[in-house]
Structure formats: structure tokens, C-alpha cells
Amino acid sequence: MIEYETLVLQTRNLSVLLVDDYKPLRNNLAEILEEFFKIVVVAVDGKEALKEYKRYYEVRDKNFDLVISDIQMPVMDGVELSEMLRSINEDQPIIILSGHTDSAYLLRLINLGISKFLTKPIKYEELMDILYKESMKINLSSDEPKNTSIVNLGENYIWDKSKSLLKRDNILVDLTRYEILLLKLFLNKEEVCSNAMIMDMFYANSIDISEHNIRNLVFKLRQKIPEKCISSVYGLGYKFRSSETTLKI
Numbered sequence: 001m002i003e004y005e006t007l008v009l010q011t012r013n014l015s016v017l018l019v020d021d022y023k024p025l026r027n028n029l030a031e032i033l034e035e036f037f038k039i040v041v042v043a044v045d046g047k048e049a050l051k052e053y054k055r056y057y058e059v060r061d062k063n064f065d066l067v068i069s070d071i072q073m074p075v076m077d078g079v080e081l082s083e084m085l086r087s088i089n090e091d092q093p094i095i096i097l098s099g100h101t102d103s104a105y106l107l108r109l110i111n112l113g114i115s116k117f118l119t120k121p122i123k124y125e126e127l128m129d130i131l132y133k134e135s136m137k138i139n140l141s142s143d144e145p146k147n148t149s150i151v152n153l154g155e156n157y158i159w160d161k162s163k164s165l166l167k168r169d170n171i172l173v174d175l176t177r178y179e180i181l182l183l184k185l186f187l188n189k190e191e192v193c194s195n196a197m198i199m200d201m202f203y204a205n206s207i208d209i210s211e212h213n214i215r216n217l218v219f220k221l222r223q224k225i226p227e228k229c230i231s232s233v234y235g236l237g238y239k240f241r242s243s244e245t246t247l248k249i
Contacts, residue, residue, distance in 0.1 A: 002128045008036055010135035015039035015056070019049040019069040019081065020097065029068075029122070036131065037066075046076025050084055061154050063089050065138050068118075070097045071105050079105050086112055088156065088169060091141075093134055097122070151187060153242045155226040159187065166224070179221050181205060186230070186240035194237035 016037045020026040021044050033040045041056065041064070043049035049069065057063055067085060071078040078096060085092045095116045096109055106117075116130060149162040156169045164180050166173040175183070185201050186193060195211045202209045209217075218238060222230050231239050 002132045011036040014065040016066045017064045021073040045073045046081035068095045
């Protein structure tokens with residue numbers, strides 16, 4: 001059995017979302033998880049869990065490190081929830097709580113790449129073991145070099161610098177050539193971008209543009225990215241802030 005101190009070393013900085021409609025089990029399991037994890041959030045069904053998952057990302061610009069979910073639940077079951085979470089984050093670590101009557105669901109879960117199951121009634125030793133293994137994988141993954149061509153703009157928007165592509169929830173966002181050039185300029189500048197600086201950039205790309213057109217272009221770009229990314233600095237120009245340049249909660 002994994003010792004308490006050994007497990008805490010892996011889990012103490014991680015977050016977990018627990019989903020189960022059976023109140024006694026949910027409360028008991030949440031109490032155990034709170035001994036190990038930095039953040040524990042609970043939900044009573046898949047629909048509430050999905051709401052909590054998105055809310056967590058909006059506040060912290062990151063997903064839960066781990067999700068633990070029952071299979072059979074009202075409103076939205078664990079399989080549907082897992083499918084939704086994997087559509088948002090294909091690498092989301094998920095542990096499934098399964099009963100002996102849940103075999104019909106298992107193939108769909110395995111096809112989603114989920115192979116971590118805890119059989120109910122849950123044994124404390126098995127819980128400790130799977131939490132340790134999954135937390136260790138999460139921590140090792142976070143230590144791997146990140147793809148520096150990917151910029152997280154927040155609210156599930158991702159900019160791929162190498163391909164000049166903008167995606168939201170992994171769906172391509174259509175940008176014009178002018179919008180792409182402006183976004184690339186903003187992302188490459190830490191200081192305020194003045195109208196003159198923007199006009200010079202377009203001129204260098206053989207494009208003649210007026211200050212009035214710049215305002216319209218900025219307005220249109222704001223409609224396609226998180227609103228907080230572009231702020232107007234009175235008398236100076238525009239300041240761009242992605243989630244990678246803001247302080248995370």
C-alpha cells in the first residue's frame with residue numbers, strides 16, 4: 001500500500017473534479033481526496049460536472065488535473081461526460097468508478113482511451129494506488145518541454161504560430177489575411193502597439209491602410225478572440241494580453 005506521505009508528494013499541487021450522484025459515497029470520497037489534493041470540486045451529475053469543468057478553466061486558464069467520475073448518473077452519465085471532456089481536452093486524465101452492472105459502458109470508455117477503473121465498493125488501498133500512479137503521470141507530463149509554437153489565448157482559444165491558425169475548442173476560426181497579420185503583430189509585441197506601428201507593419205507587407213481602417217480591423221478581430229485579449233490604451237494604441245502573459249489564479 002502507498003504511504004500517505006508518498007502520495008501527498010504527488011497530489012499536493014493538483015486539482016480534482018469528483019462526479020457521483022450517490023451522496024454518501026460522494027461525501028466520503030471527497031473527504032478523502034481533500035486530504036491529498038490542493039483543490040477538490042464535486043458535482044452530482046455529468047451536466048453539473050461539465051459546468052464546473054468549464055468554470056474552472058475560465059477562472060484559472062487551465063483544466064482540472066484529474067477527473068473521477070461514476071458511470072450511471074441522471075441527466076448526463078459518465079460516458080457522455082467523458083466524451084465531452086475528451087472533446088475539450090483529448091489528454092484529460094479520467095478515472096471511472098464502475099459497478100459490476102456497468103460492463104455495457106466499458107467498451108465505449110476504452111475506445112475513448114480510458115483504462116483507469118475503480119470498482120465499487122471502493123477499497124482504500126486500490127484508491128491510494130491509482131491516485132499515486134495517475135498523479136505521478138500528471139506531474140511527469142507537466143515537466144515535459146511544451147510546444148512553444150502554441151499560444152493559449154484563454155477561453156479555449158489556441159493560436160498555432162507555426163501554422164498561423166486560430167482554433168477554439170479545436171475548431172478552426174476563420175481569419176482574414178489582415179486579421180492574421182494584426183494578430184501576429186500583437187503576439188510579437190510586449191509593449192503597446194501604436195497606430196503608426198500597425199500602419200508600418202501593413203506597409204511592410206505592401207498594404208496601405210488608414211487609422212480608421214485599423215479601428216475597424218481591431219473591432220472585427222476582437223469578435224473572433226477572447227474579449228480581454230485586446231485593450232485600448234487612450235492616446236497610445238492597443239495592448240494585447242494572452243493567458244500566457246497574465247497572472248494565473
